[in-house]
Amino acid sequence: MIDATKLRSLRTDRGYSIRRLADAVGVSYQTIRRLENGDDPGDLPLRVLARIATALGVPPATLLNTDPATQQHDLQQSIGGTILSAPGINATTIATSLGTSVDAIHTALPGLAEVLAEAGLTLSRHGDTLRINPLHLHATPEANTKPMTVNEARLLRRIHRGDDVRRTLSKTDRELTLPSLARAGLVDPTTTIPAPPAALFAVP
Incomplete structure (x- = not known):
């Protein structure tokens, strides 16, 4: 599952708004907002996780809650x-x-x-x-x-x-x-x- 705190911290550190990150990843504003609110059912496609990580400049594993x-x-x-x-x-x-x-x-x-x-x-x-x-x-x-x-x-x-x-x-x-x-x-x-x-x- 996505670590909501890490996602929000990385987004703000890189100067992204929720909408700008959503546009870069190719998902809706609501998807990013839901992930940052901790509402991740664990079914996020791996390709979407990879695109979020690429946009933020980190390995995909960095975004996971370990x-x-x-x-x-x-x-x-x-x-x-x-x-x-x-x-x-x-x-x-x-x-x-x-x-x-x-x-x-x-x-x-x-x-x-x-x-x-x-x-x-x-x-x-x-x-x-x-x-x-x-x-x-x-x-x-x-x-x-x-x-x-x-x-x-x-x-x-x-x-x-x-x-x-x-x-x-x-x-x-x-x-x-x-x-x-x-x-x-x-x-x-x-x-x-x-x-x-x-x-x-x-x-x-």
């Missing part, structure tokens, strides 16, 4: 995937990459840390930089202090996305990267299946 808990969960997954792709990335860069605010990133981090802990991983912060590392509950002291390398993060992310990497492993990944992830307890080296849930770091 459950806050779902939004937060999706943001946490996106942050996790971004950190795995670029270990040592900072919150400002993540916010820019995901098109959100730095405050939103910091708000989502505690929840992400809880999800990671359940999967046997930890969110490490060094100043403003962020890394995802294994908890190493049964690892050697050396492994406990060793940060995840870029190659390890990239391979782990591919595995978590469900990619069949067994036939495409480079010599370095086969001889060094995969064994290192296996010692950390993050993958099963015989099947190359990740220990944590496969959908944990999916990025839409």
Whole structure:
């Protein structure tokens, strides 16, 4: 369903009157007014939603009324995937990459840390930089202090996305990267299946 508050706010921010927006979209004045009053039965054609979004210069999903808990969960997954792709990335860069605010990133981090802990991983912060590392509950002291390398993060992310990497492993990944992830307890080296849930770091 259309989020009436978002629609009204975007329209006024862009200097549209209700009638001018209706004309740009090709619908009646009453249609836009009804949507802004929260009278949306949920049967608005997708092509009309797309035209409204185009007129306002936003993705169609921006206009939809999404459950806050779902939004937060999706943001946490996106942050996790971004950190795995670029270990040592900072919150400002993540916010820019995901098109959100730095405050939103910091708000989502505690929840992400809880999800990671359940999967046997930890969110490490060094100043403003962020890394995802294994908890190493049964690892050697050396492994406990060793940060995840870029190659390890990239391979782990591919595995978590469900990619069949067994036939495409480079010599370095086969001889060094995969064994290192296996010692950390993050993958099963015989099947190359990740220990944590496969959908944990999916990025839409």
